[in-house]
Amino acid sequence: MNHKTVRKHIAEGLNRERNSPICVAVRAHLDECMECQVYVASLERTIDCYKSYKVEVPPKAHDMLEKTLRDLQSNRK
Amino acid sequence: MTQTRPHTDDIAVIERAKSGDEKAFRDLVHLYEDTVYRFAFNVCRNEEMATDTLQNTFINVYNKLDSFDGRSKFSTWLYSIVTNNCLMKRRSEHTHDKELSLEDEKTLHDAETSLLSSRAVSPIGLLLDEELKKIFDVAIKKLPVDHRIVFVMRDIEELSASEVAKILGISVPAVKSRLFRAREFLRKKLEPYVQDTL
Numbered sequence: 001m002n003h004k005t006v007r008k009h010i011a012e013g014l015n016r017e018r019n020s021p022i023c024v025a026v027r028a029h030l031d032e033c034m035e036c037q038v039y040v041a042s043l044e045r046t047i048d049c050y051k052s053y054k055v056e057v058p059p060k061a062h063d064m065l066e067k068t069l070r071d072l073q074s075n076r077k
Numbered sequence: 078m079t080q081t082r083p084h085t086d087d088i089a090v091i092e093r094a095k096s097g098d099e100k101a102f103r104d105l106v107h108l109y110e111d112t113v114y115r116f117a118f119n120v121c122r123n124e125e126m127a128t129d130t131l132q133n134t135f136i137n138v139y140n141k142l143d144s145f146d147g148r149s150k151f152s153t154w155l156y157s158i159v160t161n162n163c164l165m166k167r168r169s170e171h172t173h174d175k176e177l178s179l180e181d182e183k184t185l186h187d188a189e190t191s192l193l194s195s196r197a198v199s200p201i202g203l204l205l206d207e208e209l210k211k212i213f214d215v216a217i218k219k220l221p222v223d224h225r226i227v228f229v230m231r232d233i234e235e236l237s238a239s240e241v242a243k244i245l246g247i248s249v250p251a252v253k254s255r256l257f258r259a260r261e262f263l264r265k266k267l268e269p270y271v272q273d274t275l
Contacts, residue, residue: 007257007261008253008257039264042264042268042271043260043264045271046260046263046264046267046268046271047232047260049209049213049267049271050119050213050217050232050233050263051232051233053210053213055114055115055118055119056111056114056115057110057111057114057131058124058128060128061114061124061127061128061131062110064128064131064132065106065110065131065132065135068132068135068136069102069103069106069135069139072136072139073099073102
C-alpha cells in the first residue's frame, strides 16, 4: 500500500471501526511509516481545531427565533 | 445532529408537535436550535446568514412537520432542510459572497502576518484566539461549498458517511471523495497554525 492509497483510506476511516482488511493494512502501513504518522497527526489536529471552535446561538438570533415562533403559532390560530 | 439524548425522547416530542401541541413544537425547536445554528454557521461562516437560515429552517419545519413520516431520523430530515436553506441563502447572496472572497484574501494575509509576528513573542494557547479563528474562517470559506458541507457533517457533526449521502442525495463514495479533498485542503492550509494548539 502506498502513501496516497493509505491517505485516501484514512479519510474514510478516521474515528471509524478499524477491523476490515483494508483498515488492518492501513494500520500496518502507519505503524511503519513516519511520514504518514505525521500526516495523520496533522489531520487530526486540524479536525480537532475546527471542533474546538465553539459556535453558540447569539442572543439576537435566539430572540428573533422566539418571535418567529410566536408569529407562526398566532397566525395558525 | 450530534446527539447524546435518546432518539425516543425526540419521537415523543415530534408526535406531540405534529398533533398541534404548541409547547411541544417549542420544545422541539429548543432541542435543535443550537445544532441548526452551529451547522448553518459552519457552512456559511457568516453570523447574519446563519441567523436567517435558523429562522427559515424552523419556519419550514413548522409548515412541513406533518410530512415527516419517521422513516428516517428526525435529525436527517432536519439536516436536509437546513442544508437547502444554507444553499439558497448563499445563492441569493452570491454577489456579496464574491466580494467577500476578495476581502478575505486580504484578511487571511493580515491575520497570518499578525499571527506569525505574535507567535514570535508568545506561544499560542490551548484555546483558539481571534486571529486563529479568522484564519480558520477564511480557510474553510475557500472550500467549495459542497465539500465544506461534507466536512462539517462528517467531521464536526460526526454523521456517518451513509447518513451524509442520504441527506445530500449523493453516493457514499462521493461523500468520501469530497471529505478526502476537504480534509487535505484544510490540513495544508492550517498546518503551520495548528502545530502548537491543543
